[in-house]
Amino acid sequence: MQNNVGKDRSGGGRGAVWALVVTSVAGFMAALDNLVVTTALPSIRADLGGSLDDLEWTVNAYTLTFAVLLMFGAALGDRFGRRRLFLAGVATFTAASAGAALSGGIGALVAARAVQGVGAAFMMPLALTLLTAAVPAARRGAYLGVFSAVSGLAVAAGPLVGGSLTEHLSWQWIFWLNVPVGAALLPLARLRLAESRGARPRLDVVGTILISTGLFGVVYALVTGNSDGWASAHVLLPLVLGAALVAAFLVHSGRNPNAMLPLRLFRDRTFAGINAASLLMFVGMFGSIFLLSQFLQNALGYSPTEAGLRMLPWTAMPLIVSPIAGVLHDRFGGRLVVAAGLALQAAGLAWFAAVIAPGVSYGTQLPALILSGVGMGLYFAPAGALVMAGVEPGEQGIASGTNNALREVGGALGVATLGAVFSSRGGYGSAQAFVDGTQPALWLGAGIVAAASLAALAVRGRRAPGAARVPVGARATGEARDVPERRERAAEPAGH
Numbered sequence: 001m002q003n004n005v006g007k008d009r010s011g012g013g014r015g016a017v018w019a020l021v022v023t024s025v026a027g028f029m030a031a032l033d034n035l036v037v038t039t040a041l042p043s044i045r046a047d048l049g050g051s052l053d054d055l056e057w058t059v060n061a062y063t064l065t066f067a068v069l070l071m072f073g074a075a076l077g078d079r080f081g082r083r084r085l086f087l088a089g090v091a092t093f094t095a096a097s098a099g100a101a102l103s104g105g106i107g108a109l110v111a112a113r114a115v116q117g118v119g120a121a122f123m124m125p126l127a128l129t130l131l132t133a134a135v136p137a138a139r140r141g142a143y144l145g146v147f148s149a150v151s152g153l154a155v156a157a158g159p160l161v162g163g164s165l166t167e168h169l170s171w172q173w174i175f176w177l178n179v180p181v182g183a184a185l186l187p188l189a190r191l192r193l194a195e196s197r198g199a200r201p202r203l204d205v206v207g208t209i210l211i212s213t214g215l216f217g218v219v220y221a222l223v224t225g226n227s228d229g230w231a232s233a234h235v236l237l238p239l240v241l242g243a244a245l246v247a248a249f250l251v252h253s254g255r256n257p258n259a260m261l262p263l264r265l266f267r268d269r270t271f272a273g274i275n276a277a278s279l280l281m282f283v284g285m286f287g288s289i290f291l292l293s294q295f296l297q298n299a300l301g302y303s304p305t306e307a308g309l310r311m312l313p314w315t316a317m318p319l320i321v322s323p324i325a326g327v328l329h330d331r332f333g334g335r336l337v338v339a340a341g342l343a344l345q346a347a348g349l350a351w352f353a354a355v356i357a358p359g360v361s362y363g364t365q366l367p368a369l370i371l372s373g374v375g376m377g378l379y380f381a382p383a384g385a386l387v388m389a390g391v392e393p394g395e396q397g398i399a400s401g402t403n404n405a406l407r408e409v410g411g412a413l414g415v416a417t418l419g420a421v422f423s424s425r426g427g428y429g430s431a432q433a434f435v436d437g438t439q440p441a442l443w444l445g446a447g448i449v450a451a452a453s454l455a456a457l458a459v460r461g462r463r464a465p466g467a468a469r470v471p472v473g474a475r476a477t478g479e480a481r482d483v484p485e486r487r488e489r490a491a492e493p494a495g496h
């Protein structure tokens with residue numbers, strides 16, 4: 001009987017729909033909390049105090065722990081059970097959300113945000129893997145399109161949700177919102193998701209420590225560089241040590257057969273191209289949203305809710321475009337869809353950089369918001385499917401963790417990097433000072449996303465129907481394997 005239940009859960013129908021609901025809601029919570037605090041920052045500062053650096057850490061504490069533990073979370077799921085670790089992630093995230101709402105100081109809030117990131121690091125990659133296992137290959141693109149649309153909407157809707165809750169209730173409610181949702185997800189996930197595992201015999205503790213401490217050092221230096229001075233030991237030491245630890249992590253991953261990030265996966269052009277594009281996309285997008293949501297309040301004088309509503313053309317577009325992009329991906333392939341989406345996102349940011357000024361009208365901003373939203377929607381849906389297309393079935397968990405980790409690394413680096421440009425050229429003293437800092441940061445963000453579009457073109461083009469790709473693992477070991485049947489189950493239709 002157990003086998004029949006497993007088949008129902010993983011073979012489509014109601015099992016696939018329930019998997020989509022559970023994983024999409026979990027993905028929405030995790031993605032929402034990336035930028036949900038941006039429009040609440042003035043209220044948090046008024047209530048809890050803290051410097052500008054402290055406020056940046058309310059964003060980066062979450063994205064950084066999210067980033068550095070994603071691959072470890074995916075590996076834990078592969079070894080001990082993906083549903084089991086997914087449930088642990090939901091429970092941790094829910095408890096940390098309550099802790100953030102109850103924070104009495106900025107330090108406690110930053111700590112709670114870091115624990116939220118730990119829970120999200122288990123939830124997000126395992127949600128995508130569990131959904132992929134539950135949906136037949138022929139329908140995977142459409143299902144992943146819906147999942148990606150929900151997650152993408154959550155990222156962009158963060159300022160709107162945070163602003164509305166902050167203005168009409170209090171900033172604490174941006175965290176209280178997660179508690180009943182997380183509590184409801186726990187029994188649903190236990191009953192409706194099938195357990196699965198991957199072939200990951202050992203955990204890479206050394207690699208996790210190297211990448212965690214290395215990225216923390218780099219981001220810490222970027223966040224504090226302007227306030228402490230770029231030549232100070234407080235900045236140079238963590239920057240140099242962080243870069244050295246990241247390099248050591250890459251060396252370790254190349255030599256260790258059980259590394260949390262198997263570098264051999266990047267020998268596949270599709271996997272390497274889409275991950276490079278994802279990293280660059282999130283650097284430019286996250287840093288830009290972080291600044292623009294504050295620009296609408298600090299420079300133009302909108303309330304938190306008004307600022308969120310005026311970003312709605314950006315936030316609503318992924319919901320509309322991503323499912324369509326998923327269908328287009330299934331029919332025509334994802335390479336050009338992703339590249340076009342990133343090019344539109346870059347054009348939108350460049351438009352904003354060109355027109356931004358104190359008192360700029362909303363009509364002047366609107367084309368930039370629409371272009372950015374359409375571009376984001378075209379990117380999100382095919383990106384997830386392309387990641388899964390570049391690996392074998394047994395490595396889907398670690399591949400999902402890798403892609404999500406690089407996205408979150410990009411987000412943390414984006415907030416830190418564009419924030420550093422903003423601090424060096426402007427500030428919060430006046431509307432003009434805010435514009436003076438934001439404009440060069442947006443130009444940089446547009447250039448980075450344009451580079452992401454070029455990286456997406458490195459993804460393997462569409463092949464003739466029936467053509468099968470030898471898995472990366474087979475190339476690495478020199479084994480000859482019969483792959484068409486497994487390819488049909490594990491990867492997107494019409495391979496890349």
